[in-house]
Amino acid sequence: MKNIFPSTLLAVSILFSGLYMLSGCNKKKDTIAKVYVRDGAGLAVPGCQVVVFGKSTENKPANVNLFDTAQTNLAGEAIFNMNDVYKKGMAGVAILNIEAKKNGLKGEGIIKVEEEVTSKATVFIQ
Numbered sequence: 001m002k003n004i005f006p007s008t009l010l011a012v013s014i015l016f017s018g019l020y021m022l023s024g025c026n027k028k029k030d031t032i033a034k035v036y037v038r039d040g041a042g043l044a045v046p047g048c049q050v051v052v053f054g055k056s057t058e059n060k061p062a063n064v065n066l067f068d069t070a071q072t073n074l075a076g077e078a079i080f081n082m083n084d085v086y087k088k089g090m091a092g093v094a095i096l097n098i099e100a101k102k103n104g105l106k107g108e109g110i111i112k113v114e115e116e117v118t119s120k121a122t123v124f125i126q
Helices: 005-023
Strands: 032-038 049-056 065-071 077-081 094-102 105-113 118-124
Touching: 032 049, 032 094, 032 105, 065 077, 094 118
Parallel strands: 032 118
Antiparallel strands: 032 077, 049 065, 049 094, 094 105, 105 118
């Protein structure tokens, strides 16, 4: 009688090893903040300077200060890539203040940046 135990054990070991390796390879997704700038009539404002700033929500004694600037595109959106700020396992990334300025008009707002998604906020300038 042939013993099938060693070959069965080998097959099961390979299967579980493969599943273990696949479960540990979760690629980090992009963490993006999009700020839409609108005028008093609700129209997109291209070429507007947008500044986001604040402190990280990470619970460490030495908080990291955040500051970034971008110009709005033709659709009136400024895009901020927060991949360098977000570290895997963080609960939330940051709550940032927003300042938008163009031709003497300005507006303010707040955006809550969530991990591995595109967070959005709209600011109206007047």
